[in-house]
Amino acid sequence: MREQLEQIRAQALEQLGDAATPEQIEAVRVRVLGRSGELTEIMRRMPEVPREERPAIGRLVNEIKTQIEERIAVLSEQLKRLAMERSLVEARIDVTLPGLNVPRGWLHPVTQSRERMLDILESMGFEVVETPDIEDDFHNFGALNFPPDHPAREMQDTFFLFGGLLLRTHTSNGQIRVMEQRKPPLAIVCPGNCYRPDELTVRSSPMFGQIEGFMIDRAGVITMAHLKGVLTEFLRAFFGPESAVRFRASFFPFTEPSAEVDISCLLCGGSGCRVCKQSGWTEILGAGMIHPNVLRAVGYDPEEYQGFAFGMGVERTALLKLGVEDMRLFFENDLRFLRQFRSGEAVS
Numbered sequence: 001m002r003e004q005l006e007q008i009r010a011q012a013l014e015q016l017g018d019a020a021t022p023e024q025i026e027a028v029r030v031r032v033l034g035r036s037g038e039l040t041e042i043m044r045r046m047p048e049v050p051r052e053e054r055p056a057i058g059r060l061v062n063e064i065k066t067q068i069e070e071r072i073a074v075l076s077e078q079l080k081r082l083a084m085e086r087s088l089v090e091a092r093i094d095v096t097l098p099g100l101n102v103p104r105g106w107l108h109p110v111t112q113s114r115e116r117m118l119d120i121l122e123s124m125g126f127e128v129v130e131t132p133d134i135e136d137d138f139h140n141f142g143a144l145n146f147p148p149d150h151p152a153r154e155m156q157d158t159f160f161l162f163g164g165l166l167l168r169t170h171t172s173n174g175q176i177r178v179m180e181q182r183k184p185p186l187a188i189v190c191p192g193n194c195y196r197p198d199e200l201t202v203r204s205s206p207m208f209g210q211i212e213g214f215m216i217d218r219a220g221v222i223t224m225a226h227l228k229g230v231l232t233e234f235l236r237a238f239f240g241p242e243s244a245v246r247f248r249a250s251f252f253p254f255t256e257p258s259a260e261v262d263i264s265c266l267l268c269g270g271s272g273c274r275v276c277k278q279s280g281w282t283e284i285l286g287a288g289m290i291h292p293n294v295l296r297a298v299g300y301d302p303e304e305y306q307g308f309a310f311g312m313g314v315e316r317t318a319l320l321k322l323g324v325e326d327m328r329l330f331f332e333n334d335l336r337f338l339r340q341f342r343s344g345e346a347v348s
Contacts (some may be wrong), residue, residue, distance in 0.1 A: 113318035131174035209314030218306030255288025285312035
């Protein structure tokens with residue numbers, strides 16, 4: 001048996017030469033050291049060995065096993081090192097080659113316009129407050145003095161959700177949310193997205209940005225004259241000091257008196273185009289003094305408090321400022337169009 005063990009050792013070490021491949025190394029390991037390998041088989045036959053020879057044979061088996069394991073470990077380490085050196089040579093990077101040109105992103109023109117509008121309003125003393133897109137009937141309609149049979153509550157004008165919720169149709173819900181939590185004096189603007197089942201056209205979209213603003217103080221402190229002054233100052237700061245602004249009487253459930261505010265069309269210079277419907281003027285926002293019923297809905301006494309509110313669409317305002325004739329261009333993701341407003345200079 002001693003001769004058989006020496007033969008196993010010699011054969012294994014011969015096959016584990018410096019040029020052995022990973023496959024050859026694994027084959028020797030399985031054949032000699034495996035659970036059914038040659039050394040294991042000899043250990044199972046130890047009862048056949050004379051009792052006085054068993055210790056020497058056992059020591060020889062362990063010696064051969066250790067020697068082969070160490071040789072396999074040395075060869076495995078050498079193979080790993082060679083593989084790493086080969087990988088480094090094959091994957092060598094030429095640092096003199098030009099790098100990839102990764103284009104730098106920029107803000108969407110509508111986002112640029114929105115930020116510019118908020119910057120102006122903040123400089124005038126308004127605080128920016130974010131409010132939820134998903135709303136309930138009270139905050140979107142009831143507290144804003146919409147009667148139960150108002151057309152805006154119908155399925156064709158509002159996206160309704162399960163559980164009595166809906167996607168807000170205007171950011172005026174922010175006015176109610178803030179007034180429920182705070183007491184006057186208040187000067188707040190609430191930006192956000194609004195949702196209505198409208199078709200995407202030159203002037204409208206089923207999802208659009210809006211900015212709601214309102215100012216409230218003691219009765220007599222805030223008047224319609226202040227509303228006119230604030231909006232005129234804002235519009236001329238955004239569109240330019242020479243911009244013509246006009247106020248027209250209108251009606252909204254949540255303001256009384258109410259007004260629509262127009263600005264001279266910047267696309268046609270007042271001569272008439274399809275965006276301004278050949279009128280030379282473009283409606284830019286709605287405004288008015290907050291209706292007493294709205295104040296009562298949030299726990300304010302209309303005899304004690306008074307204020308104004310206004311709301312404007314971000315896309316329509318951006319359309320005029322940037323000289324774009326079709327609102328749909330904002331949503332088509334055509335980089336050739338968007339790249340024109342990359343620097344942000346158009347809304348500065």
